[in-house]
Amino acid sequence: MGRRRTRDLNLPPRMHRKGETFYYVTSTVPRQWIKLGKDLNQARLRWAELEGEAANPDDKTFAIIARRYEREVIPTKAIRTQRDNQAELAKLVAVFGSVSIDSIRPQDVRTYLDLRGQQAKTRANREKALLSHVFNKAREWGYTDAPNPCAGVKGHKETGRDRYVEDDEFAAVRAKGHYTLQDAMDLALLTGQRPADVLKLTRADIRDGSLHVKQNKTGKKLAIEIVGELAAVIERITSRPAKVKGAWLVQDENGQPLTYWMLRNRFDEARKAAGATFQFRDIRAKAATDTGDLGHAQKLLGHTKRDMTEHYTRARKGERVKPLR
Structure with a gap:
């Protein structure tokens, strides 16, 4: 098992930064450092290509779809959104990872919102929004033709911040x-x-x-x-x-x-x-x-x-x- 990161926590697995340049580090022995460039967005797209691997077409678990989403969709987003999505996706995979995408029902989404909301209502809402997007991408990619289970499931009420700094x-x-x-x-x-x-x-x-x-x-x-x-x-x-x-x-x-x-x-x-x-x-x-x-x-x-x-x-x-x- 590799060492735990102490910096650049927003980078995906096997991507590292040296100075201003990003690299993909293979898991082979000896390890290879593949240059990805200095632009983080382009580096993430190249990382997604290198991470790509053929998956069992019959495997329609949420974890498989989430991994494809991480490779192909998250790198196209703004840096802050990428970081947030990585954390949100990890929470969703921990719960739905082994579940077939077809098996996720609205009541499952409701239960997730209620339980997660006991700790963080706003984060629960963001994770539900990501779940919805992942499911829509799964429909586009042909993993399922089931209705989006997030549709009609109401999130927690949010109140905007009203803190003024004196x-x-x-x-x-x-x-x-x-x-x-x-x-x-x-x-x-x-x-x-x-x-x-x-x-x-x-x-x-x-x-x-x-x-x-x-x-x-x-x-x-x-x-x-x-x-x-x-x-x-x-x-x-x-x-x-x-x-x-x-x-x-x-x-x-x-x-x-x-x-x-x-x-x-x-x-x-x-x-x-x-x-x-x-x-x-x-x-x-x-x-x-x-x-x-x-x-x-x-x-x-x-x-x-x-x-x-x-x-x-x-x-x-x-x-x-x-x-x-």
């Missing part, structure tokens, strides 16, 4: 954090971008007086003017002495980028030390709310609809109204 809370956590966390928090606040989009920012994204962002989730492109506090933060980051200056804005002294799990661990440690309770993702909502201008907030967040931004900001701090007199 200035003193933000400052307290920031003060307890490693400088890489401080860089990430400052960039997240001033640009209003999601954690994954902050972590992927590079020096090459600084051009024409703007910080260029292509959002992972929506593909929306933004050019955020480098002025004011943002200009000062970027100057601080790019002029900081380091052993190696890598390509990323949020990087350690060796020029290596801060990964999602490193960000999460460092944020959790700083938050605990500061006695705060907000999540890193709440910084995006704070940025939108603190603009005080819905039009500005909508553009900064990359929302396509104004009412989305309006709900997003009012839910955090409440709608400002005048008193009776």
